[in-house]
Every structure is written in structure tokens, then in C-alpha cells.
Amino acid sequence: MSISLSMCRLIRQPLTSNVQCSGKKLNMRQIQKENVVLVMGATGTGKSKLSIDLANYFPSEIINSDKIQIYEGLDIVTNKITLEEQKGIPHHLLGTHNPNIEFTSNDFREKSTSAIDLIMSGGNLPIIVGGSNSYLEALVDDDDYNFRSRYNFCCLWVDVSMPILRSYIDQRVDQMLNSGMVNELRPFYNPNGDYSKGIRKAIGVPEFDEYFRRESYVDDETRKMLLDKAVSEMKINTWKLAKKQLGKIDWLKNVKRWNIHRLDATPVFKKHGKEADETWKKIVAEPSAMIVAQFLYNSRNPANVVKSSSNLRVPISQGDLMATATC
Template sequence: MLGEKQKVIVLIGPTAVGKTKLSIEIAKTFNAEIISGDSMQIYKGMDIGTAKITETEMEGIPHHLIDIKDPTESFSVAEFQTLVREKITQIHAKGKVPMIVGGTGLYIQSVIYDYQFAEDKKDSAIKWELEQLANIKGIDFLYEKLQKVDPESAKSIHKNNERRVIRALEVYEETGKKFSDYIKEQSHELIYDVILIGLTMDRETLYQRINQRVDMMMNEGLLQEVQGLYHKGVRDTQSIQAIGYKELYAYLEEEVSLDEAVEQLKQNSRRYAKRQLTWFRNKMPVHWFDVTGDKFHEMFAEIFTYIAGKLK
């Protein structure tokens, strides 16, 4: 039918809730290909800390937007939006169902809603001036400026993320409009026929799973993975702001003990999970499934029935 929206399955939920395992079962059942909706799994060599799916775990299901950037490269929401929408079109053309799986709320939201981003002019004079200011006076100077003109954006952008700090200031100076206001004014119209599924579980159980996952990551060699990036000279980049990396960098810089770094990693992961749940509940019309404890396999059947009904 002309103008009919493309169907897209979206599986979201907080870290450690069990999205990976379920996504494979859904993909096998409904002939789907998976697009990563995680802003950090795009980076090569950052496998353990981002809980990146392994080749074995994929069970032959094609995965997209994993290992497409070096850790020294930046990555924007606008770039993610473009790449994912291209993948959705390509997967549909093969007669398969695209499924986005992840926990980065803004990134996923930018794809499925009619988000428009302010044009990023590569030769913008304002951008050039801001870059020169960063070189001369340092990123702290620009970040303080952003805090004054757009405190809301400053809260959501890490001060070491020079590209995003400059971008927010560029939009403000070019348009007179705060970047945070620009984001708020985005359309709330879904551009796909989205089957939006969310996994949740009892908070205490989730936090226990997060703590266990961190211990498992450490046993699997997370410290060695981070040391590898550190010794390659990867510093002050967007990738190293990821949870699991910034905490261990603090240890490698001898700012904290290893035990303190691991405890901070657990705490930051728990806080992130809480923020993820808040975002999804406030920003998107999610159909939630509680997968606490023994309910997990019971929920599989319910989820499959729900998806089957929506794919008709």
C-alpha cells in the first residue's frame, strides 16, 4: 500500500536486563536482522565494557552498527539516525524485519520519530572560531560558556566531548536558540510502524545483576581491554566517557584504587539503568514486560504473541 509505514521492532530496556538473549530468539522467530541501538558498541576494541554481543551469541543473525568506528572518532545522534534509517530500508528490501536493540534512549528516539537536526555546516565560520578558542583557551573555557547560555545542554554533554560542546554553542550563536530548546521542539510523530517492547524487572534484582555483570566483566579481562586503549594513547575522547572505561582510566591515572574504581563502575551502572528506565517511560510509548526471576521464559511466549499480532 502506498505510504504505508515500514514495520520496525524496537527492543529496549536498562543494562543487564536480558535484551541480547531475547533479541536473538525474536530475530530467529520473525526473520529479523538486528541493528545495535547502543551508542558505544559502535567502537572497535571496546567489547567487554560495552557488553558487545559475541559471534557465538549472534547464532548467525546479522548485526549492524557494531565495530564501525575507532575509539578516537566521534559519533553523533544525527549520524546514528542516518545510518540506522539506511539499514532499515536495506533490511526491508531483503524481505526481512529490522529490529533495533539497545539502551541509548535519545539515539533510538531520533530514528523512530521525525527528528530534524540543525544543519551541521562543515565550513561554518562560527564553528571555526569556536575550534580556535578551544585550541587557545581550552575546552573548559567553552564548556563554562555553554553552562551560561544553555545550562540544560551543559548537563547532558560531558565537558571533554569537545565536538558536542562546540556544536551546542554553534547552534546557539547561529540561531539564537538554545540547543536544548531545539531538541525539545522535535516532532513526536512516529515515522515507522513501531513494535516497541521494553524489558523491566524488580529494581533490587536488576541492581544485583548489574553488580554480577561488572564482576564478570572484570574476570573476562575488562581491565586489560581498558589498559590496551590507555597505552595506545586514547585520551579525552567521546568513547572513553563510556561507563566501564572512565572509571578504570581513573585507576590507571592513579586517582583511585582498583577496588574503588570497580565499585564506582557498579554504582555508575546502577545509576545509568535508573536513568534509562526514566527516559523510556517518559519519552516513548513502550509496551513493558516484567522479566524478573522465573518470569523470563514465561514472558518469551507473551512477547512473541504480542509481536506476531503486530506484524500481521
């Protein structure tokens, strides 16, 4: 067996033997790494849904990496996954921090690393999911090489064609409006508020500033005009965010050379109801599960691993799993 410092798979059995790699003798204990899965994509593409699907295939816990969903509050505006949608899967760094205090990339690196260690101590797989790719980059490519020296990581990218995604984003903002978004936003309005930090950076808060400033002093027609303007600006700025997120993924994939597996979910967004669910399972959920099975177990038949793992939530560390690695 040959081992590479940059590509060491999951090792579950204690190993004490030394091996040769590139002319150097290495102790297996020194290079043993654990595994982390990253789920990325533009806003609205289904990242949270995929993370739940994966957690139903593999015993997992989820770490949020959306820099706005980190904060308490604005669940509708920030499109946080609901308790019902979480399906009992433990979530970390989701709606947990003071909305008025800036949560930085350094904060995320520290807190997410602690969460990873906690999840692994229970024998589960950490799945990090969110649209803030700058957070993921800060974690993975930290200055002291701490993450890469300790973990292998597998990146899944849920992608949707831009015209389809833009239409969906517009529909989602309309759904937010119908779900009570304005009333949720109102307590966060502050005429002297700072929109450059904390949860007030969320798309929707600054866009509704003028509406809240003037709503008590204008007639119904003007109020509706201000509302329509705020909603329109939300749609435009959400679309700008999606394009920025896609640009960052392109940077990570093609410039920084991250190995990112792209899942094209576009056909799902062209269907509805049960047909959409079946298409998602076929072209996104199941292929992603097989990619993760290959990553975790280095299996030549990942479909068998996925089939046997489905709905079997036992700690990974309890299995006698040993994977190979190559130089």
C-alpha cells in the first residue's frame, strides 16, 4: 500500500505500521485523516435539501455555512430550513448568533472546526452546507494548513441553469412576501441602523428601509409603489448574489483547483410535485450519495453501499471500515 499526505482516505482500524511513500517513511497514525463533505451552490438551488438527503443515507450532522443564516431571526427572509424540513437531523451554527454582532470568517473557521470535532466524536459525518463560499474557502485554505492536514473533503455543487434559477428566485421572493416577510422585517428597521454588519446585511433589510421610513406618511397608492420597489430590489440583489456565488465556485474549481462534483438540478426546476421529487432523487440525491460513498469507503460498488446505508443511522465509527489511499 502506498500513502499520500495529500490524499488519505478514511481509516477506522488502528494502524501502527510504517509505510514508504515517495522515499519517506511515514507513520500511519500521523497521517490519518477524517472526512468532511461540503455542499455548495447558488442561493435557491436546493443545497439544504441535498444535505438532508445525504444525512438519510449516511449518519451525519449538518453545519450551516450561510453567513446570514448564522444569526438569530429573519427566518423567512434568510430562507432558513425549518424544523420540519430538518427531519430530526442535528444542525449546527444555524440561527445561533447575536444578529447585531458581526460573525467573521475567522469566527466561522473556529466555530465550524469545533462543530466538526464534536460531530466526529459521536461517530457521525460532518456535512457543511451553505452559499457563503468565502466561509468555506477560509475554512479549507486556512493560513496554517490546519484543515487540509486533518481532513479529507468532498465537494458537491448543486447547479441550476441561470435563466431557470432567476425565475425561481423571483418566485421565491414573492412567496416570502406572502408568508409574512414584511412583518418579520419591521422590527429590524432602524432609521439609524447599520446595514454593513450582522443580520442587517441580509437582502431584504436595506431594500425595505425606504418603505418603513415612509409607510406611515403616504397614501395607499404610494405605499404600494414603495412595496413593489422594495420587492423588485430584493429580486435584483438576490440574483446578483447568485451570480457572485457562482463566480466564487468557478474560482475555487478552476483557479484554486478544488475537486468539485457538479450536479445539474435544472430538470428538477422544470417539473412540479411528485415528478419533481422523483427527478431530484434520480439526478441529484442518488448520484450525490454514490459520490459520497466512493469518497468515504473507496468502494468500487458505491451503489451497494448507498443501498445498505439508506435509513441506517448508526455511527460510522462503529463499522470496521478501512479504505485505501494512493500516492
